[in-house]
Amino acid sequence: MIVEIGHFALTLAFAVALFQMTIPLFGAARGWSDWMRTAAPAAMMQFLLTGIAFAALTHAFVVSDFSVRLVATNSHSLKPMLYKISGTWGNHEGSMLLWVLILTLFGAMVAAFGRDLPLGLKARALSVQAMIGAAFLAFILFTSNPFERLVPPPLDGNDLNPLLQDPGLAFHPPFLYLGYVGLSMSFSFAIAALIEGRVDAAWARWVRPWTLAAWIALTLGIALGSYWAYYELGWGGWWFWDPVENASFMPWLIAAALLHSAIVVEKRSALKTWTILLAIIAFSLSLVGTFIVRSGVLTSVHAFATDPDRGVFILAILAVATVGSLTLFAWRAPSMKADGMFRPFSREGALIYNNLMLAVAAAVVFAGTLAPLVREFVDGAKISVGAPFFDLAFTPFMVMLFVALPLGSIMAWKRADFGRVVSRLWWAAALSLALGGIIWGLQSGDALLAPVGLALGAWMVLGSIVELIDRAGWPRTGLGGFRRLSRLPRAEWGKWIAHSGLAVTVCGIAAITAWEQEDIRLARPGDVIDIGGYEIVFEGVTALPLGAPFEVANCGAGQESVLKGGEGRNFTTDLGRFSLRRGGREVAQLCAEKRFYPVQRMPTTEAAIDSNLLRDVYVVLGDKQTEGDAWAVRAYVKPLAVWIWLGALIMGVGGMVSLSDRRYRVGAAAKARPAAPALPAE
Incomplete structure (x- = not known):
């Protein structure tokens, strides 16, 4: 009933x-x-x-x-x-x-x-x-x-x-949907403004909190999905440029551009049509993601459905929403004239540059994601577009964005003084370059990615500190600077926190990509794997039947709650035990699993991870060999791995601090535009 x-x-x-x-x-x-x-x-x-x-x-x-x-x-x-x-x-x-x-x-x-x-x-x-x-x-x-x-x-x-x-997949989809669907509210406000034929600062102030809420949810959802793939799939990576990963990443990039563009509408009454267009594109890309996941046109571990009929229905929704909104935009956009004038070297100019980099980066991801589908539709050929393409085509735009980010944050509105910007930021640039040079000199090998990435991360954090000092008026104001900072809007604090979180993620990506160490071998109980200054001792494998009680002490990686007792466990597992040692002293006990779910007849992998702020030691138990007691074992040392997800969490916190700004919780700004008198229906 x-x-x-x-x-x-x-x-x-x-x-x-x-x-x-x-x-x-x-x-x-x-x-x-x-x-x-x-x-x-x-x-x-x-x-x-x-x-x-x-x-x-x-x-x-x-x-x-x-x-x-x-x-x-x-x-x-x-x-x-x-x-x-x-x-x-x-x-x-x-x-x-x-x-x-x-x-x-x-x-x-x-x-x-x-x-x-x-x-x-x-x-x-x-x-x-x-x-x-x-x-x-x-x-x-x-x-x-x-x-x-x-x-x-x-x-x-x-x-x-x-x-x-898995707990990560229990919470990952709701956060993603909050982001995907949250962008529908920005879309609805954009279409309402087009119908009404008017966009102003009050409109931008109403759009920003909904876009920000969606961006926060997407940030956390993408991070949860990335971490799930990292520890659950056992492949040792954190991002694969999978079509469904890209489907969530594209609206995240455009939502970030929309947030910055709406600032220009609110502060300077400029970029009105561009902001409306970004709101339409952001939600359209959310619908593209829905289509990719549920139509079966692209294969992914994340896909929910492969029914072509359902895919056609979603494609019809996508077509009507996108074509209809863009047609309305083409009709109404010419009447939305920008009021504010500004020089290219200004805060407005920097935000346009920000939008350009983010939009082009999203276009690169879009092209790489849909290229296999288009090629197959045109001539039936099957091609794959993988990490090499995205790394080469996407990364340069992000580097150019990160270089410009501190510069734009400290520029004045309307017209900035080049000399003043340089005088404020020279020491931050010098320290960042020095850090990159030191890392280049100390590392073994000639990889550029780590020095460049860590220098960019330092540059973004130091740039935020410079802006903080500038807003406080130090050293001129002395202790009074703290009073000035306490009176700043929360949106400003949220911006600094979010930018710092982005810097932390960039550092983590650079370090893990450039300095990761890997060892793949067949191992028997008692064998020792030497990697990255650590010794990983393979202690053996225990078969754990379905529902059998089993006590595991000091297993690490939060696995105790899963493995203690057999009640509620719907899988069998081969539990591999490893001792992590350094300098002859045991650092941790690790448990890697090969699980088997008998109802679905499907195996899964549970990696063993010992994690701290400086590195992850990551061990995966593979298949047992047909002869003897040898097992396939993969071991990794991943520098600064946790920084990737810590940075995403910091970005989310920064967004929440901005969202708590009183200007986005009350509708006082709406009074800036008196509504036309409305009449009751006759």
Whole structure:
């Protein structure tokens, strides 16, 4: 009965979405205030009904209701509770329901917190948001019904994909969807502004927090997915330029450009049409990612579905949303003239340069991701575009961006003084170059990546410190500088934190790429692997049957909670024990696993990782050889590996600090543009 309630609630949500996309929009066109005001309660009702549907599906997974086809296909009675819950969105149908739930959540938040928005802009934005919701609700109801019954129900389920039975994958998709779908709100505001024919500072101030929230979620979601791939897949890497990885990275780049472009609209009333275009492109790229994951046109370990019919439906949504919005943009954009004038060497000019680098970088990723699809469509040839292309084509634009970032941050608006900028930053540049030179001299080999990357990271951090000193007025202000800093907007602090986080990630990427050490061999119990100044002693392998109690002490890498006791474990495992030593002293005990999930007949790898701020020691247990007691073992030493994800976390914290700025939590800015008087419907 609960399942039927969920299906009925989802159908009602579709009906409410149809109402919300038409009545408020028509009311805004006619100036009828009572019709426009229906947008907010409709958005709240759509979220409530979608939430009921999602709760009903979650309940079916929690209680293992195998009469629901989706539960029978993606769950099992022996699965741990965390993965029963995450199994709700660990499949195509459930993940689409989560997608729509988050979409309606953003609409409900605008309805609840947008009381100071101009009535017409609010009504139009919520109507556009409802159009997106109606399209995806129709997609779920007509092609991907999560509540379909299975008669007769099986005694047990088929289990969830073992690769998804991991805490990282339990939280990775929701964060990504918050980012993907959050960009829909920026898109809706952009389309509402185009319909209205007006973009100003108040509009930019309303768009920025929604874009920032989406960017934060995408940052954390991408980082979670990267770390999952690092420790779960056992390949030793953190980024593969996989099509689905790229699908999340492209909107992240454009969202970053949109955030910076909106600043120019807000501060200088310039770049209006460009900002609108970025909002359209950012959400369009989110839809491209949805299409890639669910159409089967590109193969990926992350893909949810391979049904061409579903792919065609999503492609139709993508085409209508993108072509329709760009057509409206082409019609309206000429009327949106920029008011602010500025010199190329200015804060505005630096932000344009920032946008150019990010947009070109996103275009490179887009071209490399879709090139195999286009080539196959044209002449049937199958090609692959991998890391060498992306490293060569993408990296130079990022380097040019990172070099310019501290310069742009310290420039004045409208017209900057070149001499003043140089006088403020010369010591930061000198220290960064000196650091790069020292690293070049100390390293073994002639790899340029590490010195350049670490020098760029230092340059970005020191540049933020220079800007901090400049804003405090030191040394002229003395202790009064702290008072000046305490009065700065939180958005400024968030910017410095986020830029520093980016620098930390850049340092981690450079170090792990240039200095990683690897050893691959066949090892027997008692063998010693010498790598990177460490000794890894292979102590042997223990076979752990399904459900058998087993106590593992000092296993490291947080594996104790998984391996203590057999209750709730739905896999067998070969547990490889390793002792990590340095200078004859034991540093850590490591446990690497080869797991096997009997229901899905699928093996997985669990790497053993000893991690600190300076390096990761990473060990993977491979297959047992047919003769003797030898096992394939791969060992790595990865310098500054944790900095990659620590930097992403710092960026997320910086975004949250900016989001807490009072200017983005109240609608006072909306008063800058008095709304035209609205009339009740006649």
